[in-house]
Amino acid sequence: MAVDLFTPLTLLLNACLAAVVARRVLGVPVGWPRTILVGLFVTFSIGSAVTSFAEMAGIVTGGRFTVSLSAAFILIGLVTAWVFVLGLVVLVVLEVLAPTGTLPSPLDLLTGWKARRRRARRYAQIMKIAVRHGLGGYLRGRRRTDPYHGTAKIARSLRAALNEGGVTFVKLGQMLSTRRDLIPAEFADQLAALQTRAEPEPWQDIKAAAEKAVGRPLDEVFAEVDPEPLAAASVAQVHAARLLDGAEVVLKVQRPRARTQVTADVEIILRLARRLERGTPWGRSLCVFELAKGFAAALDEELDYTVEQDNLRSVAATIEGIAVPEIHEELSSGTLLVMTRLPGTPVGAAGPLLAGFTAERRERIAHRLLGEVLRQLVRTGIFHADLHPGNVLVGEDGELGLLDFGSVGRLDTPTRSALGMLLLAIDGDDAIAATDALIELLDRPEGLAERELERRIGHLMARYRTGFGRGGPSGMFAELFRLVTAYGFAVPPQIAAAFRALAGLDGTLALISPDIDVVAAAREQGRALMREAVEPGAVRAWLEERLAGYLPIIQRLPRRLNHIVEDLEQGRLSINVRPLAHDGDRHFLNGLVQQIVIAVLAAAATLGAIMLITADVGPMITPDIRLLAVAGGALLLVGFVLALRSLALVFKPR
Known part of the structure; x- marks a missing residue:
């Protein structure tokens, strides 16, 4: 038994030693499993290779050496080294064909086979959906031409395929519909029609999920919960409820299997995006893998309701004149939100209510909503980024409210200033100032033709000077997006969210007040905001704040200037250039x-x-x-x- 164990242990030890030497010789971190396997191959092959060479070269005859012992050892050592090198060849070929990390480890193969089988089944289902809608060639990377030829048909097929794919793919399409800087208008229009409505989950499943989130039975927390949902989306359901103290609230409950399904689908989307970026020219031009990673991060935040709580608190701290729900933090968690129930009806369903208002009152309501959104964009920098008619409430008294804070944008001070200057330049029909503000907002691309861009912006401003024209403000923003991408600008996600908020606001304002002159209202509101920002008191406060920060530098400035002058006089001034400092x-x-x-x-x-x-x-x-x-x-x-x-x-x- 000892001999039986000693032989395999010796072989394994030799294989590990060969693996260590192979990794050191190649100088790259080759995976241990494949290196040890190659080491075993080398260990088993050395004996037969040496024996065959010795007999063929006449070194050994009849079991005895025919040459000197030193010559025999040299030749045997050389053969052994060459067998080892053949093992290195196998390792290099494996690294070229399947680099370390691209294949699952043996432990993963043993422990993750169920997840892989489930993922493979879902992947096959998605491929079938794509092929059924005529999109299989794009997933396989065989369509080398521009996919935007025949855009109307392809866009309809893509919308149908994403809608059939489920919640994750629907939300992917909705995200892409807001990136008019990356996709043609036909695709954006089709994808914007995607909806996340779904059949309600059975109440017992939702109740169990809510009780798990609260940590106790619902009847210990709520006096009443309506089993019929107010709204049912593919990720969550909203139910009306009443607390023990009688306060009216709503429960936003995440569906029990939502995160599992979304996580599996996101992994598939990332794999597909990597394949598209590697295999298609249009995938590389759009950087689809980076887009997919950004989408995955955003969707992960959307599934974490603590992020929505932070978003709601941020908006509530800066908004004026519009109601937002209050969070019951002691009852909320990452999968459950308990919020006060705002009075009112979503604008999309408030036609009869709005019809009872006078035209002047409806216009005042629309002006108030537009003014507050512009104020958030230009002054506070925290804004609701999804202002479709279902997320804006209007009450019987004309008061407004906002819902669903899963998508909230944030703009820093320089971006807000640049955006404000852009709006002010558009109001003044100043193409030069608008071009400068756009460059400040988006960063200057290399080789920018400024004069040509300036003329194009002037032409765009002239087209929409007296109205947004066909397509409304969303058409204007689509034109602007196409313009900036044509000149090589990259639109950061938060700035794209700002334009998305304005574009989504278009339909909401049209429902509230069809007669509102959005151009005139936006110019008036923007002019007032910028006038408020540049009034003497605001400018003085801004200068005082900046001066306080620069005061230590200003105090040391005379001494530093004196040192520079002395170095110039004495010939000690030198400049060090380090071209390889990074x-x-x-x-x-x-x-x-x-x-x-x-x-x-x-x-x-x-x-x-x-x-x-x-x-x-x-x-x-x-x-x-x-x-x-x-x-x-x-x-x-x-x-x-x-x-x-x-x-x-x-x-x-x-």
């Missing part, structure tokens, strides 16, 4: 030099080895093998190892 630049240059040196050494060793092997002079160590040929074989071995190391560095994942 670590990334140095690492890149070091790696490049290292690869060049290794390649040169490998070529030199190979040429020298060929010369030695083909030389017809020198002493013989066996009747058929010259000493120089053995030295050439050893030198060729060195060149081969260096070449493999160079290849491993080239294909090393970065």
Whole structure:
């Protein structure tokens, strides 16, 4: 039994030793499982390779050496080294075909087979949906032409496929519909029609999920909960309820299996996005994998209701004249929100109520909503980014309220200032100032044709000077998006959210007051906001705040100027330039030099080895093998190892 255990343990130890040496020789972090397998292959192959070579070269005859012992050891060592190098070749080929990390580890294969089977089943289902709607060629990367040819048909097919794919894909389509800077208008219009309404979950399942979130039975917290939902989406349901003290509240309960389904689908979306970016030119041009990662992060936040609580508190602290719900934090959690119930009817369903108001009153309500949204964008920087008619309430007294704070945008001070200057320039028909504000807002791309951009913006302003034209403000924003992307600007997500909020507000304002002159109202509100921002008191406060921050620098400025003047007089002033100060630049240059040196050494060793092997002079160590040929074989071995190391560095994942 001891002998039986000793042999496999010795083989395993030799394999591990060969694996360690292989990783050191290649100089890259090759995966341990494949390295140990190759080490086992090398260990098993050495014996047979040495025996075959010894018999073929006549080193051993009848079980006895026919050459000196030192010559035999040299030749056997050389054969052993070459077997090891063949193992390195196998490792390099494996790294080229399937780099370390792209395949699951053996432990994952054993523990995650159920999840992989479930993912494979869902992946096959998605592929069937795509093929059924004529989109299979794009997922396989076989459509090399621009997918926007025949956009109307493809856009309709994409909308139908995403709608059939379920909640995650519906929300992906809704996110893409807001990125008119990235996709054509036909796609954006079709995807904007996607809805997340779903069949209600059975009340017992929702009740169990709510009780799990609260940590106790619902009847210990609520006097009454209506089993019939006020609204049912694919991620959550909303139910009316009443607390024990009689306060009217609503419960937003996340569906029990929502996170599991979304997590699985997001992983598939990331895989598809990576495939599209690698296999299609339009996928690379749109950077679809980065888009998918941003979508995954946003959807993860949407599933965490603590984020919505923070969003609601942020908006409530800055909003004026519009009601927002209050959170019962002691009852809310990551999957449950308990909020006060606001009076009123969503604008989308408030037609009869609004019809009872006079035209002047409806216009005042619309002006108040537009003014507050512009104030949030330009002054506070915290705004509701999803202002469709279902998220805006109007009461019988004309008061407004906002719902659903899962999507809230935040703009920093420089961005708000640039946005305000852009609105002010548009109000003044100043194409030059509008161009400057746009460059400040989005950052200048390389090789920007400013004069041409200025003329295009002036033309756009002239078109919409007396009205938003066909398509409303959303049409104007779509034109602006297409303009900035045509000139190489990148639209940050928060700025895109600001334009999305304004575009979504268009339909809501039209329902509240069809007669409102949105252009005139926006110009009036924007002008008032900017006038408020540049009034003497505000400017003085801003200057005082900045001066307080710069005061220590100003105090030291005379001394520093004096030092500079003294250095100039004494000839001590010098300028240090460090072209490789960045670590990334140095690492890149070091790696490049290292690869060049290794390649040169490998070529030199190979040429020298060929010369030695083909030389017809020198002493013989066996009747058929010259000493120089053995030295050439050893030198060729060195060149081969260096070449493999160079290849491993080239294909090393970065």
